Amino acid sequence: MAGTTKVPQSTTATDRPPTGELEIVPVRNYARWIAAVASVLALVGLIGSLAKNDNLHWDVVGDYLFADLIFDGLATTLWLTAAAMLLGLALGTLIAVMRLSSSPVLYGLANAFVWVFRGTPLLVQIIFWGYAAALYKYVKIGVPFTDITFFQAETNSLLTPAIAALLALGLNEAAYASEIVRAGIQSVDPGQAEAAHSLGMRPALTMRRIVLPQAMRVIIPPMGNETINMLKMTALVSVISAHDLMSNIQDVYAQNYQVIPMLVVASLWYLALVTLLSVPQAWLERRYGRGTTRAGHVSPLRRLLGGTVERLGKNSKEQNR
Amino acid sequence: MSTPMVRAEGVRKHFGSLEVLKGIDLTVERGQVCCLLGPSGSGKSTFLRCINHLERVDGGRLTVDGELVGYRQQGDKLYELREREVADRRRDIGMVFQRFNLFPHMTAVENVMEAPVKVAGVSRADAREHAHALLDQVGLGDRGHHYPAELSGGQQQRVAIARALAMKPKLMLFDEPTSALDPELVGDVLDVMRQLAADGMTMVVVTHEIGFAREVGDTAVFMDEGVVVEAGDPRRVLVDPEQERTRAFLSKVL
Numbered sequence: 001m002a003g004t005t006k007v008p009q010s011t012t013a014t015d016r017p018p019t020g021e022l023e024i025v026p027v028r029n030y031a032r033w034i035a036a037v038a039s040v041l042a043l044v045g046l047i048g049s050l051a052k053n054d055n056l057h058w059d060v061v062g063d064y065l066f067a068d069l070i071f072d073g074l075a076t077t078l079w080l081t082a083a084a085m086l087l088g089l090a091l092g093t094l095i096a097v098m099r100l101s102s103s104p105v106l107y108g109l110a111n112a113f114v115w116v117f118r119g120t121p122l123l124v125q126i127i128f129w130g131y132a133a134a135l136y137k138y139v140k141i142g143v144p145f146t147d148i149t150f151f152q153a154e155t156n157s158l159l160t161p162a163i164a165a166l167l168a169l170g171l172n173e174a175a176y177a178s179e180i181v182r183a184g185i186q187s188v189d190p191g192q193a194e195a196a197h198s199l200g201m202r203p204a205l206t207m208r209r210i211v212l213p214q215a216m217r218v219i220i221p222p223m224g225n226e227t228i229n230m231l232k233m234t235a236l237v238s239v240i241s242a243h244d245l246m247s248n249i250q251d252v253y254a255q256n257y258q259v260i261p262m263l264v265v266a267s268l269w270y271l272a273l274v275t276l277l278s279v280p281q282a283w284l285e286r287r288y289g290r291g292t293t294r295a296g297h298v299s300p301l302r303r304l305l306g307g308t309v310e311r312l313g314k315n316s317k318e319q320n321r
Numbered sequence: 322m323s324t325p326m327v328r329a330e331g332v333r334k335h336f337g338s339l340e341v342l343k344g345i346d347l348t349v350e351r352g353q354v355c356c357l358l359g360p361s362g363s364g365k366s367t368f369l370r371c372i373n374h375l376e377r378v379d380g381g382r383l384t385v386d387g388e389l390v391g392y393r394q395q396g397d398k399l400y401e402l403r404e405r406e407v408a409d410r411r412r413d414i415g416m417v418f419q420r421f422n423l424f425p426h427m428t429a430v431e432n433v434m435e436a437p438v439k440v441a442g443v444s445r446a447d448a449r450e451h452a453h454a455l456l457d458q459v460g461l462g463d464r465g466h467h468y469p470a471e472l473s474g475g476q477q478q479r480v481a482i483a484r485a486l487a488m489k490p491k492l493m494l495f496d497e498p499t500s501a502l503d504p505e506l507v508g509d510v511l512d513v514m515r516q517l518a519a520d521g522m523t524m525v526v527v528t529h530e531i532g533f534a535r536e537v538g539d540t541a542v543f544m545d546e547g548v549v550v551e552a553g554d555p556r557r558v559l560v561d562p563e564q565e566r567t568r569a570f571l572s573k574v575l
């Protein structure tokens with residue numbers, strides 16, 4: 001060491017030389033640069049070929065992107081997503097509580113529900129609800145084994161394609177949501193409920209004020225995923241013509257045969273909606289992340305813009321140290 | 322003559338085939354501090370949890386302020402209480418846990434306010450004022466807006482004490498309140514408990530702090546393997562025990 005580097009007089013030979021006075025040469029990753037350039041070139045090539053491909057018919061995409069028919073379909077897709085998620089979450093929470101119950105009957109019923117609705121394909125369930133009238137022609141509500149009837153209607157008039165779609169998506173979602181909610185409830189330290197009980201809080205109040213708010217932290221990220229999935233799964237209900245976005249897109253290309261451009265229209269809208277959905281998710285995560293040190297500092301806007309801003313933020317924070 | 326605050330007669334408890342409490346007899350008079358000591362697994366925490374019915378008593382009689390815990394006696398039958406009735410009786414028994422168990426999604430003040438507002442029906446304004454006074458009392462007047470994760474263990478435990486006091490309990494239960502704390506933080510928590518005892522609060526304390534038991538306790542109870550081995554004046558039990566098991570235990574912890 002001595003002789004090869006110039007050691008300042010104030011330090012002894014055994015001390016490390018202060019880094020500030022010597023130039024630091026970072027490792028140069030040539031392979032990384034080559035890979036980056038190659039993949040950017042490939043991407044540019046792909047986009048270029050798509051843009052120049054006449055079969056894509058960008059004019060058709062433009063014509064239909066903001067068409068009334070598309071907006072009608074979007075509205076159905078949106079309310080169907082929201083309603084099915086609400087139904088799924090409400091029923092799912094109920095089933096989760098049943099599965100945690102000490103009553104073997106409630107536990108068994110909840111298990112059976114999850115078994116059936118998670119164990120059969122969603123597409124089958126959608127078609128099933130769409131054709132439920134073939135199973136029961138009339139819906140009757142009354143006292144069993146008597147002639148007393150409070151309510152009676154034809155199944156077809158009650159179970160419109162939209163309602164059938166809602167039931168199929170909502171019940172299927174409930175099976176998955178119940179597992180997520182159950183995991184969330186079980187993730188809360190039992191000491192929390194004990195502390196609440198020792199303060200004289202009754203079981204229902206403890207669940208509502210202490211356990212569920214903490215379970216939300218675990219529940220929200222997967223439920224966000226479920227919502228995004230749901231938005232896309234609504235496309236399946238086109239098989240029973242529920243007039244969602246995908247149904248209407250299919251109606252159009254059944255007539256003008258412009259399949260690819262219409263699918264581009266659909267994809268653009270689904271992408272846009274999914275992007276928007278990540279904003280409320282981030283907001284909810286911050287809301288229920290209160291009191292935990294990790295959560296609470298990433299704004300929804302930042303989240304929307306994704307990794308780049310976050311990485312910049314992290315760098316600047318590290319520099320501040 | 323007034324009824325004792327806690328009276329246990331032959332209290333039994335088992336988890337499956339394991340008998341954890343094998344007939345505990347114990348009396349805690351009003352205004353007294355009773356310290357439960359003993360090796361881990363001796364049943365002292367289980368007994369403490371029986372007092373506010375976090376654990377169900379399987380046999381014997383356990384009363385708090387003259388009322389049976391968890392049961393209602395009619396004739397010669399004991400009827401198990403409904404959960405809401407149990408909850409109502411717990412309102413005036415405060416409990417402090419080894420792991421604090423503060424509600425992490427609420428600030429210190431909100432933790433203290435929760436039960437008075439939601440259980441006792443106190444107005445938010447009154448509850449907030451009382452909560453601030455209680456936090457002052459435990460030396461955390463300036464920490465009210467902090468979340469538990471932003472407080473040290475000792476501070477969290479003092480918030481937990483304030484939270485238990487907010488329901489104006491007639492009895493306070495402490496389950497190894499300083500066992501999860503760094504040594505230098507133990508003193509602050511013990512100071513608060515010392516002050517509480519001086520103010521006349523009836524307390525049952527499961528602890529390994531022999532010094533605290535000797536200084537503050539009115540009775541010391543040494544338990545081992547589900548039975549009370551020795552009980553009495555802590556200055557005798559903890560200094561010159563009669564039983565060999567107590568002596569062996571003390572020689573290990575001191």
